[in-house]
Amino acid sequence: MLRLIASKDLREFIRDGRLPWAGGLVVLLLVTAAAVGWFQQTAVQAERSAGQALDYQAWLNQGARHPHTAADQGMNVFKPEPPLAVFDTGVQPYVGSTIWLQSHSQGEVKFRPAQDATGLQRFGALTPAWVLQVLAPLLIIILGFNAFASEREGGTLRQLLSMGVPTRRLLWGKALALAASVTLLLLPGALLVGGLAVASAPAGAAVDIIVRLAALGLGYGLYLSAAIFLVLAVSAICRTSRVALFSLLAIWIVGVLIAPKGISDLAVALHPTPSRIDFAKAVRDEENATSREVWLKNFGVETRWDPRVPLSKWGIALRVTDHNGYRVYDRQFGALWDTFERQQRFQEWAGLAAPVIAVRSLSMALSGTDFSQHRDFSKAAERQRRIIQEVVSDDLIKNADPLGNRHFSYRANPSLWAKVPEFQYPLPRIGFALARHWPSVAVLAATFLLSVALALAVVSRRLSV
Amino acid sequence: MNRMRTLRTVIRHELRTLIADRSLALVCALLVVLIGYAFYNGMAAAENRDRAVAAVLASERQAIESNLETLRRIQAGQQRPGPFANPANPATIGSGGAGRYAVVPTIGLAPVAIGQGDMIPNYYSIGYGSKVSFMYDSEIESPWNLLNGHFDLAFLIVFLLPFLVFSLSYNLLSSEREAGTLRMLLSQPLDLATLLTGKVVVRATAIIGIAAIFPIVLLLIFRPEARGAEQFAGAALWMALVTAYGLFWFALAFLVNALGRSSAFNALSLMACWTLIVLVVPVLLNLAVGVAEPAPSRTELTNRTLAIKAENLRRYDQLFHGDYNYVAKPDALLAKDGRIEMPPRTRATFLADRDMDANIDVLLKRFDDQLRAQQQLIDRLGPVSPAVIAYEGFSSLAGNSSRRYLAFKGQVDAFHDHWRAYFVPRILGGRAMNEAELRSLPRWTWRELPNQQTRGDAAWRVALLLTLTVLLLALGVVKLQRYKVA
Numbered sequence: 001m002l003r004l005i006a007s008k009d010l011r012e013f014i015r016d017g018r019l020p021w022a023g024g025l026v027v028l029l030l031v032t033a034a035a036v037g038w039f040q041q042t043a044v045q046a047e048r049s050a051g052q053a054l055d056y057q058a059w060l061n062q063g064a065r066h067p068h069t070a071a072d073q074g075m076n077v078f079k080p081e082p083p084l085a086v087f088d089t090g091v092q093p094y095v096g097s098t099i100w101l102q103s104h105s106q107g108e109v110k111f112r113p114a115q116d117a118t119g120l121q122r123f124g125a126l127t128p129a130w131v132l133q134v135l136a137p138l139l140i141i142i143l144g145f146n147a148f149a150s151e152r153e154g155g156t157l158r159q160l161l162s163m164g165v166p167t168r169r170l171l172w173g174k175a176l177a178l179a180a181s182v183t184l185l186l187l188p189g190a191l192l193v194g195g196l197a198v199a200s201a202p203a204g205a206a207v208d209i210i211v212r213l214a215a216l217g218l219g220y221g222l223y224l225s226a227a228i229f230l231v232l233a234v235s236a237i238c239r240t241s242r243v244a245l246f247s248l249l250a251i252w253i254v255g256v257l258i259a260p261k262g263i264s265d266l267a268v269a270l271h272p273t274p275s276r277i278d279f280a281k282a283v284r285d286e287e288n289a290t291s292r293e294v295w296l297k298n299f300g301v302e303t304r305w306d307p308r309v310p311l312s313k314w315g316i317a318l319r320v321t322d323h324n325g326y327r328v329y330d331r332q333f334g335a336l337w338d339t340f341e342r343q344q345r346f347q348e349w350a351g352l353a354a355p356v357i358a359v360r361s362l363s364m365a366l367s368g369t370d371f372s373q374h375r376d377f378s379k380a381a382e383r384q385r386r387i388i389q390e391v392v393s394d395d396l397i398k399n400a401d402p403l404g405n406r407h408f409s410y411r412a413n414p415s416l417w418a419k420v421p422e423f424q425y426p427l428p429r430i431g432f433a434l435a436r437h438w439p440s441v442a443v444l445a446a447t448f449l450l451s452v453a454l455a456l457a458v459v460s461r462r463l464s465v
Numbered sequence: 466m467n468r469m470r471t472l473r474t475v476i477r478h479e480l481r482t483l484i485a486d487r488s489l490a491l492v493c494a495l496l497v498v499l500i501g502y503a504f505y506n507g508m509a510a511a512e513n514r515d516r517a518v519a520a521v522l523a524s525e526r527q528a529i530e531s532n533l534e535t536l537r538r539i540q541a542g543q544q545r546p547g548p549f550a551n552p553a554n555p556a557t558i559g560s561g562g563a564g565r566y567a568v569v570p571t572i573g574l575a576p577v578a579i580g581q582g583d584m585i586p587n588y589y590s591i592g593y594g595s596k597v598s599f600m601y602d603s604e605i606e607s608p609w610n611l612l613n614g615h616f617d618l619a620f621l622i623v624f625l626l627p628f629l630v631f632s633l634s635y636n637l638l639s640s641e642r643e644a645g646t647l648r649m650l651l652s653q654p655l656d657l658a659t660l661l662t663g664k665v666v667v668r669a670t671a672i673i674g675i676a677a678i679f680p681i682v683l684l685l686i687f688r689p690e691a692r693g694a695e696q697f698a699g700a701a702l703w704m705a706l707v708t709a710y711g712l713f714w715f716a717l718a719f720l721v722n723a724l725g726r727s728s729a730f731n732a733l734s735l736m737a738c739w740t741l742i743v744l745v746v747p748v749l750l751n752l753a754v755g756v757a758e759p760a761p762s763r764t765e766l767t768n769r770t771l772a773i774k775a776e777n778l779r780r781y782d783q784l785f786h787g788d789y790n791y792v793a794k795p796d797a798l799l800a801k802d803g804r805i806e807m808p809p810r811t812r813a814t815f816l817a818d819r820d821m822d823a824n825i826d827v828l829l830k831r832f833d834d835q836l837r838a839q840q841q842l843i844d845r846l847g848p849v850s851p852a853v854i855a856y857e858g859f860s861s862l863a864g865n866s867s868r869r870y871l872a873f874k875g876q877v878d879a880f881h882d883h884w885r886a887y888f889v890p891r892i893l894g895g896r897a898m899n900e901a902e903l904r905s906l907p908r909w910t911w912r913e914l915p916n917q918q919t920r921g922d923a924a925w926r927v928a929l930l931l932t933l934t935v936l937l938l939a940l941g942v943v944k945l946q947r948y949k950v951a
Contacts, residue, residue: 022737025745029745029749032749032752033752036752036756040755044764047762047764047765048764051764051765051767051768054768055767055768055771058771058772058775062775065778065782065785065786066785066786069778069782069785069786072774072778073771073774073775073778074771075771076767076768076771078764078767090612091608091609091611091612093612094584094606094608094611094612095608097763098763098764098767100767100771110601112584112603113760113763114584114611115584115585115603116760116763116832116835116836117751117755117760117836117839118751118754118836118839118840118843118867119580119581119856119857119860119866119867120747120750120751120754120843120853120856120857121751122580122614122856123744123747123748123751123852123853123856124614124744124747124748124751125748125751125752126748126749126751126752130748134744135740135744138740142733142736146729241729242636242728242729242732245729245732245733246632246732249628249736253625253628257624257625258616258625260613261613261614261615261616261620262616264607264609264610264613265506265610265615265616267607267609268607268610273605273606273607273610274605275513275516275517275604275605276517276586276602276604276605277517277520277521277588279605303547303550305547305548305549306545306547307545307546307547307548307791307792307795307798310792311788311789311792336605339607340607340608340609343607343609344609347609371608371609374608405788405790405792405793406788407788407789408785408786408787408788408789408810409786409788411786
């Protein structure tokens, strides 16, 4: 009987054109998004690994020169594109991909793609994830808003109930019809994305990608299933299909369009982001305050690079200053990033009110494009910078400081450069994402259970004919 | 004449009905609340930017004073100059010690659209260092806020206003027909077009009136900068743009009602149009623009920058390996007879930065050109989505468009060149800075985009939207001829 109910609904979706038209659009967008994303990503990835190798070669081929000059040249490191970025670009357009590792200060990741784009970017980037998060629930509403309401209007609901069809079975049948249509539409796109991601995965990462895809399937499955049961519940409560449609659209607008903005505003109000000017000032102030102490202790002077510090101490002075800087940067950048993570944590729990936030945050995490993974890369890049600085100051202390006032006439042996290893950044495994984002899974599961419970309660108690 | 009187009767009747069933009041109240929230957000963003400008200008004044003070103390022998902190040294002053900033002010209308204002900084710290060291900065903003976008007036009007329009007008004729009252109405001396027009006019006046006027009232109350006569034209154009955009959606509702289908069909088709026009077309357009006019590769830029840097380090290798002699000769740090010793490494750094910009300019220009090309393409293709027309118009009237920020970057670039040119003879010739020079360093002035351009652009957008509106209405009138009442 379940199959009978479902196939009747399915046939109706097809017959009245809703499934082919609305569904066709969704499929088209999904495939376009995946294809374009894949082409762009492949090009970017190839360029980045070539670029990084090029800079490292330039580093190795510096010849005999003063190590400080070498550190001034530095090198660029590039964030590798996670294979699933083709599915969900996450915060990537807004955080950048490149860090120049230079002497003296911790670099920031530059080149946010959004800065090279026009204001149109703000309408949203067409990615498969966007289609699933924003359009798929709308598709479910269009297909399901009159699931119960039209049976009531057409008088068939009375008939069905009089024949003794259990209302719960009716609910399951209709849910099955909706789930089948959604799966039918989304599966080809999902397989395409999955195939592309596995194909472009670095060696040995295929299993990781497949597990990620399965987890994404679970996350979106819970999200869209919750949408299905919510739609059916509303359709069962509302007396007419018109009221059902309007209520559902209102829920969609509030839940998908307004809530993410409102909640991220709230997150920022609770955990304010400093302005660039305040942040730069905080770093500078702390650096000045602490370096005063350090220079006083080590060299007996109050200001950095006081002329009384002889050039024979510049190697050690560089190291002392660097080490002081590390502490300051760790604390200041750490605090800034903690703020971002606290904003994120708040949003995750707020996902209970608007599941799209929970699924968005889980989806980014599983695709490797969320803020935590950006932070992880930034930290790895800073570690590499510190390796360079240590190699440089080590050599200066050993070889330049003994030269006294002829500090800068020193030229290091070109073999020194090879002491800095090539920058390697293996993308974090799925465990990294899950350890940080399990609340989103919990929130999605809770939402799903709540919506099933709501739908069951409605059909068994309030299904008026 | 007779028809006008009928129209007035329809309007009066319709108004009475809407007031009685409270739906209009409810939608208007919702709109007022949403406008309040959106305005608050826009206002907060504009104030943040204003605060940033005020803070950098204050720190600039402070830097001038502190440099003068230090110079006096050094001249009086009360303080020893540092090798990298000496106001008499043009290298200290030119490379950032002057605390010079280039800023772009917000305009009176800024709160109506945040636009690109949350990402692109409205100030840069100016030194003679290469532009690759400061022009890539961006504002610190939570990545979630950037990703989710802000709830500002532009969002409210572009995305949500259409829904309010639909909720009031999806069933103007169908509900009368479904309730059986349409036949009765048409037995009076009344034609369909007048009836439909009357119904639309009442709703449009209320909704568009609030959406266009209330934000400007808030603006005049809470933002003194918006009160000048200068700002009036901008505010008027903003209201015209809101009105034209609102009319477009009412015209669409008019057309859909004129098709003579059921209320459910009307609601679904309006929803489908909204999805296409507001959600799908803009993201497709964004994608298309990115594919047709792709941004040049930042990776390549990065690699080229490093290659040029390496080349410069090699070119000035001898200078970079020259030593500081102030330890043996402490007087070397002091200015004498208007001259000061320039250590070879200082000269080397200056020259390397100069050469960097000479080489990198061509590459950087490609990015700005490309962004300009993307913008032009959007302006050309914009008419496919009224949402894009309106959104871009709002950003531009608010002074938060890509175009204005590109202009800002262009002017900063020119000022940076000017700043460096000022220091060339001083660094290379070893001329010390004196008090008068410290007071009269090159100053930044922002030249606003020509008003005619912004206003002309907005007026064109209004005209475009009105044209689309008229087309829809005309089509609606044609369809009404074939309306089946029964």
